[in-house]
Amino acid sequence: MSKAKTKSQFKDFLLTQGLKSTRQRELILDEFLHAGSHLSTEDLYLRLRRGNSRIGYATVHRTLKLFAECGIAEQRHFGDGQTRYEASDCDEHHDHLICVVCGKIVEFEDPRIEELQVEVAGAHGFSIERHRLELYGCCPGCSI
Amino acid sequence: MSKAKTKSQFKDFLLTQGLKSTRQRELILDEFLHAGSHLSTEDLYLRLRRGNSRIGYATVHRTLKLFAECGIAEQRHFGDGQTRYEASDCDEHHDHLICVVCGKIVEFEDPRIEELQVEVAGAHGFSIERHRLELYGCCPGCSI
DNA sequence: GTTTAAATTGAAATTCATTTTCAACTAGGT
DNA sequence: ACCTAGTTGAAAATGAATTTCAATTTAAAC
Numbered sequence: 039m040s041k042a043k044t045k046s047q048f049k050d051f052l053l054t055q056g057l058k059s060t061r062q063r064e065l066i067l068d069e070f071l072h073a074g075s076h077l078s079t080e081d082l083y084l085r086l087r088r089g090n091s092r093i094g095y096a097t098v099h100r101t102l103k104l105f106a107e108c109g110i111a112e113q114r115h116f117g118d119g120q121t122r123y124e125a126s127d128c129d130e131h132h133d134h135l136i137c138v139v140c141g142k143i144v145e146f147e148d149p150r151i152e153e154l155q156v157e158v159a160g161a162h163g164f165s166i167e168r169h170r171l172e173l174y175g176c177c178p179g180c181s182i
Numbered sequence: 183m184s185k186a187k188t189k190s191q192f193k194d195f196l197l198t199q200g201l202k203s204t205r206q207r208e209l210i211l212d213e214f215l216h217a218g219s220h221l222s223t224e225d226l227y228l229r230l231r232r233g234n235s236r237i238g239y240a241t242v243h244r245t246l247k248l249f250a251e252c253g254i255a256e257q258r259h260f261g262d263g264q265t266r267y268e269a270s271d272c273d274e275h276h277d278h279l280i281c282v283v284c285g286k287i288v289e290f291e292d293p294r295i296e297e298l299q300v301e302v303a304g305a306h307g308f309s310i311e312r313h314r315l316e317l318y319g320c321c322p323g324c325s326i
Numbered sequence: 327g328t329t330t331a332a333a334t335t336g337a338a339a340t341t342c343a344t345t346t347t348c349a350a351c352t353a354g355g356t
Numbered sequence: 357a358c359c360t361a362g363t364t365g366a367a368a369a370t371g372a373a374t375t376t377c378a379a380t381t382t383a384a385a386c
Contacts, residue, residue: 058333058382079373094336099373117259119344119372135308148302154295155317162288163322164279170316173299178307202353202362223344238365243344263343263373329386340375345368352363 041071044110044125051108065091066101075124076114076143082123116143116172133170137177144177185215188254188269195252209235210245219268220258220287226267260287260316277314281321288321 048067052059069086070077077085083098102123105111114122116136131152135144151171159166192211196203213230214221221229227242246267249255258266260280275296279288295315303310 056333060334060382062335092336096337096374097335100334115259115261121373135303135306137308138311144306144308146302146306148298151295151298151302154292154298155315158290158292158295159279159317159319162279162290164281164288164317164319166317166319167282168318170314170318171299172315173303173308173310173313175303175308175310175312200362204353204363206364236365240345240366241364244363265344327386330384332382332384334381335379336377338376341373343370343372345370347368348364348366350364353361354359355361356357356359 044071047110048105048108051104057104062091062093062097063101063104065089065093066098067105070102070105070111070123071125075145076116076122077124078120078122080120133172135173135175135177137180138174139176139180142177142179188215191254192249192252195248201248206235206237206241207245207248209237210242211249214246214249214255214267215269220260220266221268222264222266224264277316279317279319279321281324282318283320283324286321286323 045067048063049059051057052063065086066082069089070082073082073085079095079099079102082102083093083095086093086098102111105123106113110126111123112126114124114134116122116134132145132147133151135146136142155169156166189211192207193203195201196207209230210226213233213235214226217226217229223239223243223246226246227237227239230237230242246255249267250257254270255267256270258268258278260266260278276289276291277295279290280286281288299313300310
């Protein structure tokens with residue numbers, strides 16, 4: 039999804055929820071879309087500070103939660119005790135490979151795995167809403 | 183794995199690490215094996231208190247970490263901000279189906295999915311050490 | 327443009343789980 | 357029994373997430 043489209047999606051969300059569009063929210067969304075994925079609140083807060091925006095930590099935190107609420111970002115937990123956010127590609131889902139040595143994160147997707155998940159869930163009478171699959175191991179660079 | 187075997191595995195671990203076997207550690211292991219799976223530190227602490235063991239929270243916490251270290255328990259994170267522990271069945275791995283309505287947790291395993299995971303990881307040059315797969319959805323009881 | 331009501335901001339305080347500290351205590355070898 | 361190193365548990369510290377609240381800003385109404 040284009041950045042422009044994501045921005046208008048966020049504006050729409052604010053409107054329909056009776057929320058206001060502010061300078062801070064625009065700055066945070068710009069930086070979020072511009073920065074790489076898997077950012078923690080801390081990460082984004084520091085990036086914004088390094089620019090010269092005097093934005094408070096609480097505002098960054100609240101805004102990231104808004105992003106998640108309106109569907110333009112997704113929360114991730116990789117077990118280091120920090121919540122990370124990544125821009126969602128809407129229709130495209132992906133899972134993660136995480137290097138336990140250097141922390142590198144690689145995204146992947148495999149329709150065959152997704153299919154088996156639906157099957158397994160069905161066998162237990164569950165209907166799947168979402169899932170999380172993370173493979174932890176050693177990346178090529180670290181296994182030399 | 184039998185409870186007796188798990189207990190001796192823990193004793194061996196303590197010995198080889200130069201750690202001591204104490205009344206508290208035995209009580210905590212007993213309660214851990216006796217109680218259901220997916221316990222948080224808080225859960226286990228309260229169960230022990232309800233018995234009449236005056237065991238400190240810090241001790242429960244440290245002991246659960248020991249269990250994880252020596253392989254008789256595994257840490258789980260289901261996104262509610264609490265670390266949970268479950269007894270590990272050693273050779274047998276399983277994943278989780280979690281009902282988003284009632285919170286019910288069902289365990290499952292599917293060798294075909296595991297196989298595909300290894301394949302996908304290999305395609306990215308990764309060697310897998312462990313993984314996490316959680317399917318969130320609606321259980322049969324809640325989807326009526 | 328001014329007023330007004332409601333939402334937002336940000337620094338500081340709070341919450342909550344986890345982890346550490348440290349003085350008193352215990353296990354287990356000598 | 358003695359000694360040493362590990363253990364315990366209450367309390368304090370940590371760290372991320374969240375809330376509070378007075379000052380400020382937004383945007384709709386006048």
